[in-house]
């Protein structure tokens with residue numbers, strides 16, 4: 567049975583005091599949650615403090631990005647060793663904002679996925695089409711390109727350690743969620759693709775999250791779909807009450 571995972575992507579938000587308030591609030595709200603893995607992904611500067619705040623709870627720590635090298639002359643970058651050092655267990659890779667604004671390619675993202683696995687962190691590989699691509703009828707082509715590129719040269723054993731997040735770019739931060747049917751269609755397509763790349767058992771065991779304006783009002787309907795195994799939440803993860811409702815929608 568695959569794991570349901572709800573992860574909060576805080577993006578570039580919160581100062582230390584706000585982050586601690588959010589993490590502590592959430593800790594109480596999800597303390598009794600079973601069967602859904604809860605992950606929060608604060609900005610790099612807050613990871614160590616948030617880790618302390620969630621110590622002893624069922625909340626896992628994630629990062630929003632990572633470099634491929636362990637150390638060296640990469641000004642401004644954060645290495646996998648640094649993330650491990652502060653207790654990071656999950657890392658979001660290839661988010662559409664990284665692909666769009668920082669020109670991250672499938673090849674680079676694939677390298678990061680391999681690096682995360684090598685260092686024992688769970689990569690959350692983001693894939694998804696833009697509005698113009700959906701309108702041009704090439705959603706599956708784009709998603710396939712992201713999935714095949716992201717999993718390139720990754721063994722079956724390692725593939726099983728990857729989480730995929732389907733995030734249609736047109737739904738991110740726009741309030742326009744994909745309908746449960748629209749999302750399910752792409753999730754099923756991704757699972758089929760993983761079966762073709764690996765085998766049925768591997769595909770069945772990979773968690774595929776939905777992301778893009780998922781919130782306390784629509785999470786239950788989305789996660790009720792057979793291939794939607796949780797969510798990657800932006801805006802709604804910044805408010806403890808809302809995020810807790812999303813988490814509990816996965817139970």
Ligand code: PGA
Nearest residue numbers: 738739778779799800801
């Ligand atoms: P959103 O962001 O929930 O604010 O749409 C999701 C994401 O970008 O991961």
